[in-house]
Every structure is written in C-alpha cells, then in structure tokens.
Amino acid sequence: MDALDRLAEPGLDLLRRVDTLIAAGVPEGHPVWPLLRRMQVLPGDAVRGFLDLHPVPLASAGHAVRRLVRGYDDVSAALTDSVLWSGAAATAYGQQRAALLRHLDEGPDSLVGRLESTAGYADALADWVEGSRLALARTLADVLRSAEAVAVVSATATGASTRPGPVGPGVADAAEIAARVLAVLCVAYDGAETLLRQWAPSLAESAWRPPTDGRPRYDQPTRVGW
Template identity: 75%
Template sequence: MDALDRLAEPGLDLLARVDTLLAAGAPEGHRLWPLLRRMQVLPGAAVREFLDLHPAPLADAGHAVRRLTRGYDDACTLLADPVAWSGPAASAYDEARTTLLRHLDEGPESLVGRLESTAGYADALADWVEGSRLALARALADVLRSAEAVTVCAATAAGRDDRAGALAAAEIATRVLAVLGVAYDGAETLLRQWAPSLAETTWRDRPAGVRAANSTMRIG
C-alpha cells in the first residue's frame, strides 16, 4: 500500500462532493474549463480510474519478458556451434544459420532486441505509474487540508448549491486534474519515445544463394 492507497478513501469522498457541485457547472471563465475539455472527466471519476494503476504488475512483466531471452540465448548457442562438414550444402546451411542468428540476436531490430525494448518499456511505465501515483497523492493531501475542502464539505452537507461551494470545488478539481494531465502527458511521451523500438521486427536477410538438393556434402 502506497501513499495514494492510504489517501484514497478520504480523497474519493471529497472528490465525490466536488463532482456533485460541479455537476451543476463550473464557474464561468474558471481555469478549470480547459482541463475539463481536455480530460473530459470529473476529478472523482478520474482518480477512481487511476487508482487501478499499480507499478508492480508492469515491473513483473518486464522481468518475465527478460526471462524469455534465455531461450533465445540457448538457441543461438546451438546455432553458433561449429559443424564438421563442407561442400555446397554445408555452405548453404552456414548462410542460413548466419541469417537466423542475426534475426534472433543481433542489434535492436532482432527478436532479442525487441524483447529487451519491450522489457525496458514495461520498466519505464512502472516508473511512470509510481511517480504519477506519488504526485497525485501529494495533490490529494494538499486539497484534503485546504480551506476549499472545508467549504465543499459544508456546502454538500447543507445541500447548498452556492457560488462559494462551486468555486471551491472548481479550485480542488483544477489541482487534481492538472496533476493527472501531467501524468497523461508523461505516458504519451513514453509511447512516442519507445514506439520505434517496439515496432514489429521483420526477417532482414535471405541466404545469398540456393544450393541444389543433390550437391555434394562432405562430413568430417
């Protein structure tokens, strides 16, 4: 359980009150409006969805992907073992073997390179979730102890729909949605940065020549 989990219950209670007051509309001209147009969600609903994001599953996924590279390493070791034969058929095999080795594990466009990139992307996402949850927890802690929180609670407890309550709700919503907006910007930046490394890999080479099936091959 992290700081965001600990603040979830009181934070969601406050934000539910904020959402109730904002359902009637935010104050005209308030700086909340651009955030609402961009996020298209009220702060309570946004935070509830974000609470489901945790870094541990993403970090575990990165570790699991890295473990897959061991199988490729074993296959590459077998392919790299020298063979005691010669002749046209042996040369054709060597060409195919070299091509397959390149495809499996040579450079970022190989299968192993793509696995490593996928694991790195999972790690980066885990770091993004952890940092974003911490930033959101700090924002919730700030609004929970704010004067605006007192005004919102008083307005909703009394069932009032007054200007002071709406303005306080808008201020709280602005702080929360601004943090979530930064978090989502970070996620989009990560995707743009990693997208080239996550593209599907293709078979990059073909054997230079094709040997006849009845070519001579000498073993030993």
C-alpha cells in the same frame, strides 16, 4: 500500500462532493474548463480510474520478459555449434543459420533486442506509475487540508441549503480543487504519451532479414566429416 492508497478513501469522498458541485455548473473562464474538456471526465472518476494503476505488475512483467532471453541464448548457442561439412548444402545451411542468428540476437532489431526493449518499456511504465501516483497523492494531501475542502464539505453537508448553478455555495472552491487534481493527472498522462512515442520505434515488429550472400550453388559435391 502507498501514499495514494492511504489517501484514497478521504480523497474520493471529497472528490465525490466536488463532482456534485461542479456538475451544477462552473463559473465561466475558470481554469478548470480546459482541463474538463481535455480529460472528458470529472475529477472523482478520473482519480478512481487511476487508483487501479500499480507499478508492481508492470515491473514484474519486465522481469518475466527478461527471463525469456535465456531461451533465445540457448537456441543461439545451438546454432553456433560447428558442423563438419562443406559444399553447396553446407553453404546454404550456413547462410540460413547466419540469418537466423541475426534475427534471434543481433542488435536492437533482433528478437532479443525487442524483448529487451519490451522489458525496458515495462520498467519505464512502472516508474511512470510510481511517480504519477506520488504526485497525485501529494495533490490530494494538499487539497484535503485546504480551505476549499472545508467550504466544499460545508456546502454538501446533510441539510445544507445549496443553490444550483455556478454561483452556488462551494462551487468556486470545488472548481479550484477539481482544477488542481485534473492538472496533475494531465501531466501524468502527458508523461505516458511521451513514453509511448519514445519507445514505439523499438517496440515494432522484428522483421526477418534474409541471407545476404545470394543464392547458393548446388553443382558442387557435399562433403561431411565427423
């Protein structure tokens, strides 16, 4: 359990009240408007969805992917064993074997290269989730102890007389809290999009690279030695 998990219950209670107030309307020109348009969700729902993101499963996925590399290493080792034969068939086999070795484990475009990139991307996402959860937790901690939070709770308390619309009690305070929460979530999702752009080239499908030595000749004898 991290700081965001510990703040989830009081934070969601406050944001539920915030959502109720801003759903009735927000003053024109308030900074929360562009954030609402971009996120297309109220802050309470946005935070509730973000709570499901945890770094541990992503980091575990990265470790699991790296463990697969050992199997590719074993196959590559088998392909590099010397074979005592010569001739056209041996040449054709050697060309295909070299191409397969390149495809398995030669450079970032190989299968092993793609596995390592996938594991690295999972690690980067885990770091992004951890950092974003910490930033959101700090924001929730700040708004929970703010004067705006007091005004929002007072305006939504049982028996409180509320007036619908953007000029009602606590609405401006709710909009301020919503703007702060949505702003940090916007930064978080910008970070996720940046990661995807950065890693996308190295996560593409590994294309097969055929042998580069041309077609083998079959008009020569094959000699096998043991």
